Amino acid sequence: MTEDHTRPKLLGYSDRFSARQGESLSFFVSAPKGEFSAEVYRLISVDNREGAGGIKQELMSSRLSGRYAGAEQKSSIGGYAEFFDPALPARGLPLSFTFAFRPTLLPDTEEVLISFSGNGRSTALIISERTLKLAVNDFELAKIDLTLARHGWYRVALVVQDGAAKLSATKLTILGRIEEVRHAVAALPTGGFFPSGFDGHVTLAASTSGAAARKHFTGKIAEVVFAGAAVSEDEIRSILNGAAANGVLGTRVIYSWSMGKNTAPMMIPNDVSGAPALTLLNLPMRAVTGSRWRGGRHHPELAPDEYNAVFFHRDMVAGGDWKPSLDLEINPKWRSGVYALRIQDGTDEDWVPFYVRPAAGACHSKVVFLAPTNTYLAYGNEHRGYLANGFSTKDGPVHLQDGDWYAEAHRELGLSMYNAHEDGAGVAYASRLRPLVNFRPFHFNWLNDSYRHFAGDFYLLDWLEHHRIHYDVLTDEDLHREGLSALKLYDVVITGSHPEYISERMMDALQEYIDGGGNLMYLGGNGFYWVTSFHPDLPHVIEVRRGHNGMRNYTSQPGETVHASTGEQGGLWRNRGRGPQRLTGIGTGACGWGKAVPYKLSVHARAPEHAWIFEGVTDELVGTQGMMLGGAAGDEIDRVDDLGGNGTPPETTVLATSVGLTKHYQPVAEDYTYILPGEQGGSENPLVRADMTWLSTKGGGAVFSVGSICWIGCLPINNYMNTVSRVTLNVLNRFIKDR
Secondary structure (H helix, E strand, O other), rough: OOOOOOOOOOEEEEEOOOOOOOOOEEEEOOOOOOEEEHHHHEEEEOOOOOOOOOOEEEEOOOOOOOEEEEOOOOOOOOOEEEEEEOHHHHOOOOOEEEEEEOOOOOOOOOOOEEEEEEEEEEEEEEEEEEEEEEEEEOOEEEEEHHHHHHOOEEEEEEEEEEEEEEEEEEEEEEOEEEOOOOEEEEOOOOOOOOOOOOOOOOEEEEEEOOOOOOOOOOOEEEEEEEEEEOOOHHHHHHOOOOHHHHHHHHHEEEEEOOOOOOOOEEEEOOOOOOOOOOEEEEOOEEEOOOOOOOOOOOOOOHHHHHEEEEEEEEOOOOOOOOOEEEEEEEEOOOEEEEEEEEEEOOOOOEEEEEEEEEEOOOOOOOOEEEEOHHHHHHHHOOOHHHHHHHHOOOOOOOOOOOHHHHHOOOHHOOOOOOOOOOOEEEOOOOEEOOOOOOOOOOEOOOOOOOOOOOOHHHHHHHHHHOOOOOEEEEEEHHHHHHHHOOOOOOOOEEEEEOOOOOHHHHHHHHHHHHHHOEEEEEEEOOOOOOEEEEEEOOOOOEEOOOOOOOOOOOOOOOOOOEEEOOOEOOHHHHHHHHHHHHHHOOOOEEEEEEEEEEEEEEEOOOOOOHHHHHHHOOEEEOOOOOOOOOOOEEEEEOOOOHHOOOOOOOOEEEEEEOOOOOEEEEEHHHHHOOOOOOOOOOOOOOOOOOOEEEEEEOOOOOOEEEEEHHHHOOOOOOHHHHHHHHHHHHHHHHHHHHO
């Protein structure tokens, strides 16, 4: 029977990814069938296929276990802005306002630019059928046929006085000048301009005249200024032609928001003292270019007037708006590790993961696993139905899973950073306060036909359990919040298989840790790649701007590579002079999803100072079998690279290099300034390889790096007795012993 992916399912999320022993977590559940049961498991291994460790999980004793009453819950969809001024209805008319806008979608349905709402009705400026319309109390009063086009800038002014409304609008040229100014004048209906019951609630980019926001606008809105007075025709023309409305209107301005200043908050203060702030909902994008941007300056702090805009998307979801369903108090005796809330309703089940950390000041292990939760979040709810017919660098068909199709069918789950908005724009924000259907222990990945990311990292955790190596866990968010103090207690830090997204504070903490004598085992690929920011006011939200190069799913718009949340330059870490090579010795060099291959030992591997790493390894090939693509070196892979002095430290030793990669593996774009004739695949290009390296630090520590996402997938092969397992164990034991 074909699965009905449109049917609402039992789903949940937690208020954070980790909690310490003795702390509490809240869970939010959508239960379409009403009642559901809940229990907690400790997770160890999730792969039951031949060669893997099997399914290993432990039911935990908890007061939480039991049955609960529930109901279906959905997150709101679509970005918009609002302000509330109860004095506005009493102030009444005359009223004038002006703004600029840039539509980027123009669907067949109506889009609201600005709306005054009350008693289920509204007065609004609306885009419909590529025209601009003024509707008063939902009755069309005036319209201007601008023949609106996607990505064009338009400027609008509306003056309401003496029982009439005058609407003026124009399209702007590349230099921001006006083309033809068009006008429409209409008498106000008997009820006046404001809708009946208007209480001062005004929205941008959507209407809230119903139970929820609707008729969302996709595009940019900029330079919003209100005046509590009439504006002359000459003043209107001056504003439409580019004069700053604040300067023209002076003391008549009652509301104005400088959207290009202090771009982090989702609440923009009013330029007028005592006037209401503008609140942004569902993560509209800030630090975006406005109608005055000409390409000369690329940071909002340098030219706030050129970034006086906000970018709204009708398909954006911030989450965090469900009602709590149950709370869990973490038992102080529970081991640090990976756990999940398992919920069931007789038809569906969901596993909501979370991490348990040691209590503050409690005994800790010598080893800590750094869970790459930023990666899990960036990929969260990835859905690419268009790939069902194949993917060029994948050797074989694409098999999308039920979770992939479910995310595709349910817009209220939100997008991943690997999707695009409806207008083609990249997704800059991701929130963890929503169900992430592929951040689940049994989610099979479409790209490698195995477990990957969260589920894939259990190959490592199961291996640690098998060898009775005690470990603690730490998430990316924990490391960002606590910095070096989160690491310095441990002899060794072990990464997951794909620590791709890293903040500056995380990077600094790891660098300080190894400089101070700490040991790092980088057991993955494509690590420490994208500059990632945590929002200062919304710690559940990360921001990424892809920039203009790198292995990316979109290219940032010109002038929009700076993060709104922190003001830092986005894109690749290597473009900021801090490529992963400086931290780990290696950095991303290629990717592909053909057969993974083994490493061949280099001449340095048997040298006295490194021979201990390969003690017990008699073969020259390491990792001939694995659960991820069938070998040790594959998926996204890293190699040494000097990067003109900003890359691999000279004291780095290459211990082994992959052999046998096919044309399904291709080099990353950032390594090329132009493309030469001929194939550039792994079978011919020496840059397409994975390097295993050793890097000793002056502080007495070391970094062992493998440069492949597939490495840990080899650990369980042959009941954990294989070359990859032996090498990994040799290094870990030495790190623990030496400290």
